[in-house]
Amino acid sequence: MSDGPTAKPARPTSSELIAAVLDDGTWQSWDEAPLAVAQEGSPYAVELTAAAEKAGTDESIVTGEGRIGGHRVAVIAGEFKFLAGSIGVAAAERIVLAFERATRERLPLFAAPASGGTRMQEGTPAFVTMVKISAAVAAYKREHLPYITYLRHPTTGGVFASWGSLGHVTVGEPGATIGFLGARVYEALYGQPFPDDVQTAENLFAHGLLDAVLPVELLTATAARFLDLVLAPHDSTPAPDVPKEPLADVPAWDSIVRSRNAARPGVRALLKLGATDVLPLFGTGAGEWDRSLFLALARFEGTPCVVLGQDRRGEQTEAPLSPSGLRVARRGMKLATELDLPLVSIIDTAGAALSKEAEEGGMAGEIARCLSELVVLEVPTVCVLLGQGTGGGALALMPADRVISAQHSWLSPLPPEGASAILYRTPDRAPELAERQRVRSLDLLEDGIVDRIVAEHPDASDEPEAFCRRMAQAIRHELADLGDRDRERRLHDRHARYRRLGGGADPR
Numbered sequence: 001m002s003d004g005p006t007a008k009p010a011r012p013t014s015s016e017l018i019a020a021v022l023d024d025g026t027w028q029s030w031d032e033a034p035l036a037v038a039q040e041g042s043p044y045a046v047e048l049t050a051a052a053e054k055a056g057t058d059e060s061i062v063t064g065e066g067r068i069g070g071h072r073v074a075v076i077a078g079e080f081k082f083l084a085g086s087i088g089v090a091a092a093e094r095i096v097l098a099f100e101r102a103t104r105e106r107l108p109l110f111a112a113p114a115s116g117g118t119r120m121q122e123g124t125p126a127f128v129t130m131v132k133i134s135a136a137v138a139a140y141k142r143e144h145l146p147y148i149t150y151l152r153h154p155t156t157g158g159v160f161a162s163w164g165s166l167g168h169v170t171v172g173e174p175g176a177t178i179g180f181l182g183a184r185v186y187e188a189l190y191g192q193p194f195p196d197d198v199q200t201a202e203n204l205f206a207h208g209l210l211d212a213v214l215p216v217e218l219l220t221a222t223a224a225r226f227l228d229l230v231l232a233p234h235d236s237t238p239a240p241d242v243p244k245e246p247l248a249d250v251p252a253w254d255s256i257v258r259s260r261n262a263a264r265p266g267v268r269a270l271l272k273l274g275a276t277d278v279l280p281l282f283g284t285g286a287g288e289w290d291r292s293l294f295l296a297l298a299r300f301e302g303t304p305c306v307v308l309g310q311d312r313r314g315e316q317t318e319a320p321l322s323p324s325g326l327r328v329a330r331r332g333m334k335l336a337t338e339l340d341l342p343l344v345s346i347i348d349t350a351g352a353a354l355s356k357e358a359e360e361g362g363m364a365g366e367i368a369r370c371l372s373e374l375v376v377l378e379v380p381t382v383c384v385l386l387g388q389g390t391g392g393g394a395l396a397l398m399p400a401d402r403v404i405s406a407q408h409s410w411l412s413p414l415p416p417e418g419a420s421a422i423l424y425r426t427p428d429r430a431p432e433l434a435e436r437q438r439v440r441s442l443d444l445l446e447d448g449i450v451d452r453i454v455a456e457h458p459d460a461s462d463e464p465e466a467f468c469r470r471m472a473q474a475i476r477h478e479l480a481d482l483g484d485r486d487r488e489r490r491l492h493d494r495h496a497r498y499r500r501l502g503g504g505a506d507p508r
């Protein structure tokens with residue numbers, strides 16, 4: 001097998017890893033004697049004894065609990081020295097028991113595998129335990145409990161293809177080999193080496209399969225921040241509202257021009273200036289890294305939430321809103337549901353990518369899926385129209401319980417120049433058409449599409465800090481208000497709100 005040019009990390013044992021991650025002196029083992037899987041005196045029994053002597057553990061999996069940043073957590077760690085951390089039926093049982101206990105005790109779970117996958121000595125009975133492990137992870141996640149994984153060197157096969165890939169947040173160890181089929185196996189089967197630097201933590205990060213690549217020292221801080229955010233007690237203190245201000249009746253075109261100012265604060269500025277504890281997450285988890293959609297966990301004062309925002313800065317350097325950007329958005333929606341956190345979506349796009357790649361990547365389908373998933377999402381949702389709001393790519397993030405618009409933000413089916421080209425065969429009549437199409441925040445308010453407008457003085461790019469603080473306060477106010485409401489009532493009201501669009505009847 002070729003390891004490629006990247007230096008491979010040292011392989012800390014399970015106990016070294018546990019000591020490095022957990023708060024000092026907090027580790028307690030949960031393990032009982034492993035299931036007996038080998039006939040006494042058989043070659044496999046001899047192998048197990050030798051493995052235990054070499055590793056200093058009684059199986060390839062160690063489970064227990066400890067604290068990370070003061071938070072009590074369940075821990076599952078792989079021990080590579082024990083038959084390459086491979087998973088036989090005894091190790092699988094241990095993993096499942098740990099998930100079950102963490103579920104009962106409502107503990108967050110930190111898993112750090114290092115494994116050659118299914119244990120070849122045990123074959124298919126061991127292989128199929130991937131199913132019971134995945135079932136245990138699913139039952140755990142159904143309880144809205146947080147799961148973080150640290151994929152160490154090496155993580156392969158059925159471990160990567162079950163509990164290694166199911167975390168809410170997935171971090172890789174720098175230089176780690178992380179892959180499905182071992183490169184050595186590939187070479188033996190296909191008679192040629194597997195390409196270098198494919199099965200590396202860094203390459204997987206570049207393909208949106210990991211949220212970060214971090215050495216263990218930094219992992220601990222990230223895990224602690226994640227736990228701080230998702231375990232924060234629900235803050236029920238009412239949040240002060242932003243005082244209403246009179247809004248000038250400016251022409252639509254004036255707002256459109258202001259919204260296109262490169263200096264206008266986007267999602268990153270809003271989070272930097274208006275939120276705390278921002279933990280960016282990357283990728284779709286399905287092979288795509290995308291710059292057009294910024295996904296993060298963050299806190300608006302006391303309230304943690306999932307934030308997904310169209311990222312104009314990313315857009316300018318890379319590409320316009322792409323189908324993969326909307327897949328990142330859908331990952332964020334799923335994350336919010338699984339962690340039972342409110343969701344804040346931020347609209348700021350000059351429009352969805354119009355290209356062969358976008359068509360073939362399923363742009364229209366992704367818009368449809370965003371609309372249909374967001375409009376029925378169970379958690380409280382707040383949408384912010386922050387800047388430009390062009391076309392289906394913008395609308396995809398709109399259907400929330402509450403919609404806040406910045407004064408000079410707007411929403412339209414096409415760029416106004418495009419609408420003008422359709423009707424008049426010239427982009428020149430865009431200002432006039434934008435007026436008629438009722439794209440302005442004031443029109444959106446009147447038409448029941450937005451609930452409130454946050455003023456700009458005279459526009460957000462002139463006062464980014466004050467504007468972002470005002471917007472953040474409005475978001476926090478809406479989140480606090482929604483958090484206090486009965487869930488069924490809230491979902492009913494959301495359904496009714498969107499049923500009424502365009503003057504339709506109230507639902508029966």
Ligand SMILES: CC(C)(COP(=O)(O)OP(=O)(O)OC[C@H]1O[C@@H](n2cnc3c(N)ncnc32)[C@H](O)[C@@H]1OP(=O)(O)O)[C@@H](O)C(=O)NCCC(=O)NCCSC(=O)CC(=O)O
Pocket residue numbers: 001083084086115116117118119120121127154156157158159161177180181182183184185
């Ligand atoms: C994990 C590795 C990248 C580590 O490579 P290294 O060069 O560091 O180490 P190595 O290959 O010398 O392995 C160390 C020792 O562990 C043993 N070993 C490795 N993987 C094993 C496994 N799954 N079961 C039992 N033993 C295993 C090796 O035979 C070797 O034993 P000794 O020291 O005695 O020679 C490689 O071992 C590897 O590619 N393993 C196979 C990965 C894989 O394809 N798994 C899929 C399994 S099927 C599965 O999981 C289900 C599925 O795919 O869905």
